Amino acid sequence: MIDFSHARTPSQSLQEYGRGLAGGLIFSMPLLFTMEVWWAGFILHPLRILLYVLATFCLLLMYNRFVGLRKDASFLEVVIDSVEEMGIGILVAAVVLWITDRLNLQMTATEIGGKIIMEAMTVAIGVSVGTAQLGAPDDGDDGVAGDREGERRKAYLPQTSIALCGAVLFAANIAPTDEIGVIAMESAPWKLLLMVGCGLGLSSLILHFTDFRGAAAHTLTDTVCLKARGVTTTYAVALVAAISALWFFGKLDGQPAPLVTAMTVVLSVPAALGASAGRFLLQTGGSAGKDDPS
Numbered sequence: 001m002i003d004f005s006h007a008r009t010p011s012q013s014l015q016e017y018g019r020g021l022a023g024g025l026i027f028s029m030p031l032l033f034t035m036e037v038w039w040a041g042f043i044l045h046p047l048r049i050l051l052y053v054l055a056t057f058c059l060l061l062m063y064n065r066f067v068g069l070r071k072d073a074s075f076l077e078v079v080i081d082s083v084e085e086m087g088i089g090i091l092v093a094a095v096v097l098w099i100t101d102r103l104n105l106q107m108t109a110t111e112i113g114g115k116i117i118m119e120a121m122t123v124a125i126g127v128s129v130g131t132a133q134l135g136a137p138d139d140g141d142d143g144v145a146g147d148r149e150g151e152r153r154k155a156y157l158p159q160t161s162i163a164l165c166g167a168v169l170f171a172a173n174i175a176p177t178d179e180i181g182v183i184a185m186e187s188a189p190w191k192l193l194l195m196v197g198c199g200l201g202l203s204s205l206i207l208h209f210t211d212f213r214g215a216a217a218h219t220l221t222d223t224v225c226l227k228a229r230g231v232t233t234t235y236a237v238a239l240v241a242a243i244s245a246l247w248f249f250g251k252l253d254g255q256p257a258p259l260v261t262a263m264t265v266v267l268s269v270p271a272a273l274g275a276s277a278g279r280f281l282l283q284t285g286g287s288a289g290k291d292d293p294s
Contacts, residue, residue, distance in 0.1 A: 016131050017088065017131075019130045019131050020085065020088055020127035020128070020130045020131040021088065021092065021127070021130070022130050023126045023127055023128070023129045023130015023131065023133070024088065024089060024092050024123040024124070024126040024127040024130060025092065025123075025126070026126060026130065027122065027123075027125065027126030027129060027130075027169055028092075028093075028119070028122040028123040028125075028126050030173045031119060031122050031172065031173055031176070032093065032096050032097070032100075032119055032123075033100070034173075034176050034177065036176035036177055036178065036249065037115075037118050037119060037176045037249070038097075038102055038115055038118075038119075040114075040118050040176060040249050040250060041111065041113075041114030041115035041116070041117065041118040041119070042108075042110065042111040042114045042115065043250060044114070044118075044248075044249075044250050046110075046114075048248065048250070049114060049117055049118065051248070052117070052118070052121055052248045053086075053117060053121060055244070055248070056086070056121040056122075056124060056125065057082060057086065059125060059164065059165050059168060060081075060082035060085055060086065060124060060125065060128050061078060061079065061082050062158075062161040062162075062164070062165065063125070063128050063129070063132075063161070063162065063165050064078045064081050064082055064085075064128060064132075065078050065158075066158035066161055066162055067132055067133075067162060081128075081131075082128070085124045085125075085127040085128045085131070086120070086121075086124045088123075088124065088127045089120040089121065089122075089123035089124030089125075089126075089127055090116060090117070090120040090123075090124075092120070092123050092127075093116050093117075093119035093120035093123050094116045094120075096119070097115055097116060097119060102115060103115065103116075122169070122172050122173070125165065125168070125169060126169070129165075129169075160233055160237060163233070163234055163237045163275040163276070164237050164240070164241060164275070166274040166275050166276075166277070167237050167238045167240075167241035167242075167271040167272070167274040167275035168241045168244075168245065168271075168274070169274055170241075170270045170271055170273055170274025170275075171238075171241045171242050171244075171245040171267055171270060171271040171274065172245050174267060174270055175242070175245035175246050175248075175249050175251060175267060176249045176251070180246070180251065180263050180266050180267055181251065181259075181263060183266050184259060184262035184263040184265075184266045185259065185262070187262060187266070192261075192262055192265045192266075195265050195266060195268070195269050196265055196268070198269055198272075199235050199238060199265075199268045199269050199271075199272035200231060200232075200235050200272075202269070202272050202273055202276060203230075203231045203234040203235050203238070203272050203275065203276045204227075204231045206273075206276040206277050206280075207227075207230050207231060207234065207276055208227055208230070208231075234272065234275045234276050235268070235272055235275070237271075237275045238268045238271035238272035238274070238275045239264060239268050239271070241271045241274070241275065242264050242265075242267035242268045242271045243260075243264045243267075245267065245271075246260075246263055246264065246267060251263065
């Protein structure tokens with residue numbers, strides 16, 4: 001029998017599911033109404049879809065571990081929470097696609113399953129965020145964000161992981177669209193360099209100059225080197241999220257290397273916004289004021 005660290009009453013469970021449902025819809029609504037994502041569900045190879053599921057599950061594990069409501073939760077509880085969130089994501093995606101007439105009995109099981117899974121993964125991340133951030137603080141127990149001052153220097157990896165979650169949420173909403181490819185093909189090289197500068201500038205602005213809510217609690221500003229590390233890490237995470245999202249949605253298939261690079265740079269701008277601003281928004285609900293910087 002599993003000994004859970006935090007027992008929930010039925011009403012508390014329903015409240016958490018409600019927050020998760022709201023968060024899932026808030027973060028995924030654009031994707032649920034994006035035609036390119038519907039197509040990706042039955043065009044992409046099943047192996048790529050499986051990798052998309054595994055990558056999403058890893059993101060859920062990281063988010064639930066580092067920003068979950070309960071810092072004393074065991075790894076098994078984190079896994080169970082992540083599986084629940086994926087299940088809710090699948091259910092929500094299926095219902096929305098059915099209501100909007102994107103699913104019907106004339107479709108093959110492969111097409112139905114592919115559409116649901118491609119939509120459900122972003123919904124699942126939204127469910128996780130909504131469950132943790134849209135409710136009231138849980139008696140100050142804010143995942144590892146509530147750890148003592150002596151652990152502050154160990155926060156680099158958790159904060160990088162959370163930045164990746166934010167970057168993916170932003171990038172995944174734009175990556176399936178054809179506009180990224182159009183912008184990449186029509187942009188001159190100097191414009192692409194300007195976009196790189198914009199990505200780095202946005203990251204620096206949000207992390208260190210705007211006093212963004214949660215920035216003081218989650219960034220290291222002791223030295224110029226630490227500031228520079230934070231900015232470069234954030235933009236690197238944005239690039240990883242951008243190229244991964246483009247690949248998962250099949251936008252890089254058969255494309256020449258220069259166009260792949262250009263598309264990655266174009267998408268890295270919103271991804272950088274997600275990796276910096278989104279990183280704070282994903283964990284300020286219960287941890288504002290905590291000293292857990294990176």
